Amino acid sequence: MQFKNTYTMKTTFLLFLILSFLFSALAGNFNQDFDITWGDDRAKILKNGQLMTLSLDKVSGSGFRSKNQYLFGKIDLKIKLVPGNSAGTVTTYYLSSIGSSHDEIDFEFLGNLSGDPYILHTNVFTQGKGDREQQFYLWFDPTKDFHTYSILWNPQSIIFSVDGTPIRQFKNLESSGIPYPKSQPMWIYSSLWNADDWATRGGLVKIDWTKAPFIASYTNFNAQACVWSSTSTSSSCNSTTQDSWLSEDLDITGKSRIKWVQNNYMIYNYCNDIKRFPQGFPLECSLN
Secondary structure, three states, X not given: OHHHHHHHHHHHHXXXXXXXXXXXXXHOOHHHHXXXXXXXXXXXXXXXXXXXXXXXXXXOOEEEEEOOEEEEXXXXXXXXXXXXXOOOEEEEEEEEOOOOOOOEEEEEEEOXXXXXXXXXXXXXXXXXXXXXXXXXXXXXXXXXXXXXXXXXXXXXXXXXXXXXXXXXXXXXXXXXXXXXXXXXXXXXXXXXXXXXXXXXXXHOOOOOHHHOOEEEEEEEEEEEEEEXXXXXXXXXXXXXXXXXXHHOOOOHHHHHHHHHHHHHOXXXXXXXXXXXXXXXOOHHHHOO
């Protein structure tokens, strides 16, 4: 009986180790997947590549960029934002190509005074043109724990999600003459930096440097994506690729969740800003 119990315990422990290894493999590795691009030792990769931290002090912020470029993908990243008085700081997580006609898909987290909510700022650039901002409050405290922020980018649409809940969709409306990011491969970027000239209440609230360093943490990176090869000017995906995310769209539940978020937590939508667009809203506002 004792031998059986010992065998069961060893088997359970071995299974736990195997599952832990598989989970880590699925979660990605910051050493293998990213390069620290600025900020010197303010950016740190910890726990054998399973954790990344960025910090900001009065001298500099910090940032990282993916080793690979992607042309379409489903990107997940867990982030725990700067706690306490984060006013004036901005934590970013976005996809972007380079050049004056670049494409870009943005998550930006605008810090605030202690007790006030973060603002989640989203934007989409096509051929160098953005001005498609939507902003949200979150329905939880993003500084207490890690939460998953996801970008699904496929030929049909771009979907922003938080913990699996879609909050925004930007559709491919090229048939109506609206540019869509589909031909420029993008890197994944993240940074933590000083934006107190605009980030909090239009720049009225400045960073309290006595609270520095400000630290944001990242884990569980996962990319189901088409990796771009610069040598062959092509991606790892083709017409025979069976990845479900390449054709994924919002179902009835997803559309209902977006409506719930936008009805309860959206605080700015460029498609409703009459003062900004006195000559009429952008065309996609009536089609999305």
